[in-house]
Amino acid sequence: MTTTAPKPTTRRSEDPVELESEVRSYSRGWPAVFTHAKGSVLTAEDGREYIDFFAGAGTLNYGHNHPELKKVVIDHFVEDRVVHGLDMFTDVRRQFLQTFDEKILQPRGLDYKVAFPGPGGANAVEAALKLARKVTGRESVVSFTNGFHGMTLGALSVTGNSMKRGGAGIPLVHATPMPFDDYFGQIVPDHMYLERLLSDGGSGLNKPAAVIVETVQGEGGINAARAEWLRGLAALCAEHEILLIVDDIQMGCGRTGGFFSFEEAGIVPDMVTLSKSISGYGMPLALTLIKPELDIWEPGEHNGTFRGFGPAFASATAAIDLFWSDDEFEKVTIAKGAYVESRFNQIAARFEEHELIVKGRGLARGLQLPSGELAGQVAAQAFEEGLLVETSGPDDEVVKLLPALTIPEEQLRAGLDIIEKAVAEALGA
Numbered sequence: 304m305t306t307t308a309p310k311p312t313t314r315r316s317e318d319p320v321e322l323e324s325e326v327r328s329y330s331r332g333w334p335a336v337f338t339h340a341k342g343s344v345l346t347a348e349d350g351r352e353y354i355d356f357f358a359g360a361g362t363l364n365y366g367h368n369h370p371e372l373k374k375v376v377i378d379h380f381v382e383d384r385v386v387h388g389l390d391m392f393t394d395v396r397r398q399f400l401q402t403f404d405e406k407i408l409q410p411r412g413l414d415y416k417v418a419f420p421g422p423g424g425a426n427a428v429e430a431a432l433k434l435a436r437k438v439t440g441r442e443s444v445v446s447f448t449n450g451f452h453g454m455t456l457g458a459l460s461v462t463g464n465s466m467k468r469g470g471a472g473i474p475l476v477h478a479t480p481m482p483f484d485d486y487f488g489q490i491v492p493d494h495m496y497l498e499r500l501l502s503d504g505g506s507g508l509n510k511p512a513a514v515i516v517e518t519v520q521g522e523g524g525i526n527a528a529r530a531e532w533l534r535g536l537a538a539l540c541a542e543h544e545i546l547l548i549v550d551d552i553q554m555g556c557g558r559t560g561g562f563f564s565f566e567e568a569g570i571v572p573d574m575v576t577l578s579k580s581i582s583g584y585g586m587p588l589a590l591t592l593i594k595p596e597l598d599i600w601e602p603g604e605h606n607g608t609f610r611g612f613g614p615a616f617a618s619a620t621a622a623i624d625l626f627w628s629d630d631e632f633e634k635v636t637i638a639k640g641a642y643v644e645s646r647f648n649q650i651a652a653r654f655e656e657h658e659l660i661v662k663g664r665g666l667a668r669g670l671q672l673p674s675g676e677l678a679g680q681v682a683a684q685a686f687e688e689g690l691l692v693e694t695s696g697p698d699d700e701v702v703k704l705l706p707a708l709t710i711p712e713e714q715l716r717a718g719l720d721i722i723e724k725a726v727a728e729a730l731g732a
């Protein structure tokens with residue numbers, strides 16, 4: 304008996320990109336094939352250069368292929384150092400821990416244990432939520448409107464965006480959203496709602512294990528919480544013995560100026576998540592920082608195959624040595640952020656009748672347009688002019704600036720000129 308082999312399915316096109324799932328997203332707004340990247344410039348196959356105001360969504364705070372970090376990574380491979388080692392002791396792992404302690408934690412008077420929860424940000428969030436539940440024996444977690452914490456189920460449950468939540472396909476439970484700073488436009492006293500629910504036995508709010516918060520909501524539209532609001536939240540958590548988790552995955556590693564985004568408010572979270580720029584070179588690495596008394600995990604209770612990528616430890620250590628041995632880098636970031644803010648204020652003043660809103664802190668800045676459509680036009684026009692800039696916010700109405708912190712001033716100025724022109728065009732002005 305002969306059987307005929309099943310006919311191979313025909314692909315819609317000869318173009319290999321068609322093989323990729325429809326889930327791809329950034330390549331839709333930026334339909335170029337990139338081949339090279341250096342500092343704050345990406346080069347496409349056709350030779351076009353683009354100024355990068357995106358920086359891998361905050362993964363490339365020190366720019367693309369920083370020469371000194373690159374050398375460390377190349378040496379790691381050339382010398383046959385350990386690339387993959389689960390959580391075995393390696394010299395680069397030890398060196399990273401020592402440098403992180405000496406140059407980041409100790410100078411800030413912070414006492415944390417470091418867990419490596421897996422390669423990405425969502426891994427760090429999941430680990431923090433799991434540990435908070437284990438420590439407190441409680442289930443529920445309080446999150447904030449327009450928060451973003453990643454795409455795994457636990458992280459999605461504390462994420463606001465309805466489209467992303469919908470992707471879960473099952474109910475996302477054990478999380479309660481509360482209003483972020485300024486949600487009611489300053490007409491409601493800070494934390495009034497949360498405070499009332501926590502102290503009212505009839506509120507229906509199960510006592511939470513933890514509160515998870517971003518000090519500046521990146522994906523949520525560059526919403527910067529005021530320092531007083533963060534201090535109020537920390538005080539409320541302490542009063543009710545609720546753990547405070549700061550998700551510093553996008554806003555940490557110097558994005559807002561200081562290494563941690565919560566330094567300015569003077570609060571000390573119980574746990575902190577870091578990922579994106581911690582390796583310094585765009586390589587996967589994530590950390591969950593835990594106050595020592597909370598570190599009640601059994602060995603192996605949280606696990607993962609990729610929890611210590613040798614070259615990422617090497618570049619992370621080098622990045623801390625290079626940028627965080629003094630406060631020079633922080634000062635430059637704050638100055639660049641102030642420049643972006645002043646340019647955005649000028650744009651908002653120029654188009655006053657459109658009521659543009661200037662948002663952000665440090666080098667995380669946003670310009671809110673009257674609609675997502677208009678912000679999308681600005682980003683699309685910017686791409687045509689050779690600038691990569693994305694939009695964020697519940698309706699994608701915010702043009703979101705996240706350039707490398709190392710961006711040269713001329714490129715920062717050139718990119719802002721492109722944005723100003725694109726805004727003028729989108730508003731028909």
Ligand SMILES: *Cc1c(COP(=O)(O)O)cnc(C)c1O
Pocket residue numbers: 422423424425426428451452453454517521522550551552553554578579
């Ligand atoms: C990017 C991000 C995450 C998720 O990190 P992944 O590496 O994409 O899993 C979580 N929280 C914040 C604030 C982020 O910006």
